[in-house]
Amino acid sequence: MTFITLDSIQKQFFDKNNQPHTVLDNINVSIEKGEFVSILGPSGCGKSTLLSMVAGLTQATDGEIVIDNDYIVNGPGKDRGMVFQQASLFPWLNVLENVKFPLKKEMSKQKASDQAKKYIQKVQLSSYLDHYTHELSGGMQQRVAIARALAMNPEILLMDEPFGALDEQTRTLLHDQLEQIWIDTKKTVLFVTHSINESIKLSDRILVMGTQPGRILTDIKVDLPRPRTNYKEQMLRIEDEIMQYLKSEIDKVVQEELNNESTH
Amino acid sequence: MNPLIKRIIFIVVVLGLWELGSQLQIWSELILPAPSSVGVALYEGFANMTLVYDFVASFRRLIIGLAIALFIGTSIGLLIAKSKTADDTIGSMLLAFQSVPSIVWLPLAMMWFGLNDKAVIFVVVLGGTFVMAMNVRSGIKNVSPDFIRAARTMGAKGFDLFIRVIFPASIPYFVTGSRLAWAFAWRALIAGELLSTGPGLGYTLSYASDFGEMELVIGVMIIIGVIGLIVDQVIFQRIEKSVAKRWGLEL
Numbered sequence: 001m002t003f004i005t006l007d008s009i010q011k012q013f014f015d016k017n018n019q020p021h022t023v024l025d026n027i028n029v030s031i032e033k034g035e036f037v038s039i040l041g042p043s044g045c046g047k048s049t050l051l052s053m054v055a056g057l058t059q060a061t062d063g064e065i066v067i068d069n070d071y072i073v074n075g076p077g078k079d080r081g082m083v084f085q086q087a088s089l090f091p092w093l094n095v096l097e098n099v100k101f102p103l104k105k106e107m108s109k110q111k112a113s114d115q116a117k118k119y120i121q122k123v124q125l126s127s128y129l130d131h132y133t134h135e136l137s138g139g140m141q142q143r144v145a146i147a148r149a150l151a152m153n154p155e156i157l158l159m160d161e162p163f164g165a166l167d168e169q170t171r172t173l174l175h176d177q178l179e180q181i182w183i184d185t186k187k188t189v190l191f192v193t194h195s196i197n198e199s200i201k202l203s204d205r206i207l208v209m210g211t212q213p214g215r216i217l218t219d220i221k222v223d224l225p226r227p228r229t230n231y232k233e234q235m236l237r238i239e240d241e242i243m244q245y246l247k248s249e250i251d252k253v254v255q256e257e258l259n260n261e262s263t264h
Numbered sequence: 265m266n267p268l269i270k271r272i273i274f275i276v277v278v279l280g281l282w283e284l285g286s287q288l289q290i291w292s293e294l295i296l297p298a299p300s301s302v303g304v305a306l307y308e309g310f311a312n313m314t315l316v317y318d319f320v321a322s323f324r325r326l327i328i329g330l331a332i333a334l335f336i337g338t339s340i341g342l343l344i345a346k347s348k349t350a351d352d353t354i355g356s357m358l359l360a361f362q363s364v365p366s367i368v369w370l371p372l373a374m375m376w377f378g379l380n381d382k383a384v385i386f387v388v389v390l391g392g393t394f395v396m397a398m399n400v401r402s403g404i405k406n407v408s409p410d411f412i413r414a415a416r417t418m419g420a421k422g423f424d425l426f427i428r429v430i431f432p433a434s435i436p437y438f439v440t441g442s443r444l445a446w447a448f449a450w451r452a453l454i455a456g457e458l459l460s461t462g463p464g465l466g467y468t469l470s471y472a473s474d475f476g477e478m479e480l481v482i483g484v485m486i487i488i489g490v491i492g493l494i495v496d497q498v499i500f501q502r503i504e505k506s507v508a509k510r511w512g513l514e515l
């Protein structure tokens with residue numbers, strides 16, 4: 001059953017001359033409950049914008065986002081937790097307090113603490129409860145951010161290049177942790193990335209996006225058992241397929257930049 | 265060499281040369297008394313409690329004035345950070361007020377309140393208010409939009425968002441604002457006391473000067489300097505540093 005529906009989403013921004021720029025054009029997607037879906041595309045194609053619209057932080061210019069065939073997104077909600085591209089932990093709170101942040105109003109202190117600790121344990125940071133952001137590595141910070149998003153127990157987990165700024169080894173480690181969390185919690189995950197590898201490793205489906213305007217080029221199913229370490233060959237084949245789609249897009253971006261150079 | 269040791273040696277040398285000059289009567293005691301006479305004047309002042317009373321009286325005015333300044337400054341700062349109209353009107357006036365040394369208000373204040381504590385406290389309040397207001401405004405305006413977006417996805421909005429995110433995120437600016445407010449208030453206080461009635465450190469300074477007690481003049485100057493240094497370096501800079509570190513603003 002469809003859980004998240006993006007229906008003819010269009011998004012324009014106005015530049016300083018008040019000229020509209022279409023960043024996203026006619027996006028139609030249906031996502032099933034419990035699916036792990038990656039959104040893959042070149043930088044600037046509108047991935048963050050799209051995710052931020054599902055989060056309810058940005059309004060679409062046209063079209064609507066429907067959750068659970070029930071309501072139209074018109075603001076943030078606790079059914080949708082988000083992990084951001086850049087660190088967004090609160091530096092004045094320690095790890096435990098950060099993860100408790102979304103729980104403060106709903107339950108007793110004790111219960112909030114217990115629930116927060118449960119999710120901190122899922123990202124294996126139980127021994128860092130009273131540490132502050134500046135005492136944590138980038139990878140640890142993103143794990144705390146994941147725990148914080150999970151703590152309010154949302155149906156949907158939105159992740160915007162959560163591992164983009166991390167080194168390869170940390171990234172691999174966090175992939176495994178995230179996969180385990182997803183298997184344990186059965187969340188519906190929307191995962192933005194520009195790493196082809198990452199998307200193939202983690203997702204059930206990959207939405208490949210093109211740019212100018214941002215749109216969905218293709219929707220690829222990854223039907224491989226997890227963990228996928230033993231399916232190198234099949235993964236390579238999918239990678240080739242995605243590359244075919246992205247190549248022309250990357251050429252387009254390069255061409256555009258060259259044109260801009262020569263007109264300036 | 266340890267900078268602290270360098271500093272101590274430097275001060276000892278300066279004091280030594282100063283004492284030597286006085287002993288050799290290169291200049292008269294009346295123009296520049298010897299450090300030893302200053303020391304005696306300070307000792308006597310503390311022994312007969314006059315300097316202690318001065319100190320207490322000055323600090324009382326400072327604390328009252330600074331507290332009012334921080335309160336009004338924070339209120340104005342919040343107002344102009346949140347309201348565009350207030351920023352365009354009151355906000356633009358702040359810089360003008362800030363560039364006037366607050367002591368120039370004393371004649372008016374004496375007309376309004378009389379030649380007493382209130383006039384001095386008024387000048388102290390004006391000394392601290394504007395710089396606090398401007399720092400609070402910057403603090404609120406510079407809260408990272410990433411924090412606000414993150415908080416909104418976790419259900420925070422309105423007043424809750426302000427109390428739990430915007431306010432704590434701008435604490436470094438509150439601390440800097442308080443430190444600068446203190447520095448301006450401290451200068452305004454002494455200036456106000458110089459021209460007003462006692463007891464108070466500034467008053468004793470002008471009184472001693474009228475009676476040609478130069479050793480007491482210098483003694484009070486030293487007290488004023490040392491207090492300023494201690495509050496700034498020991499209290500405020502420490503708080504500022506630890507806040508900057510926690511908030512990840514350390515350069």
Ligand SMILES: Nc1ncnc2c1ncn2[C@@H]1O[C@H](COP(=O)(O)OP(=O)(O)OP(=O)(O)O)[C@@H](O)[C@H]1O
Pocket residue numbers: 013014023041042043044045046047048049050085194
């Ligand atoms: N608030 C805004 N105002 C104007 N233009 C914007 C705004 N936010 C995004 N854009 C533009 O929309 C386009 C898409 O931005 P977006 O951040 O969604 O890209 P992205 O796919 O997430 O890129 P990256 O992979 O680099 O994070 C860009 O061209 C960007 O300049």
Ligand SMILES: [Mg+2]
Pocket residue numbers: 047048049085160
């Ligand atoms: Mg992005």
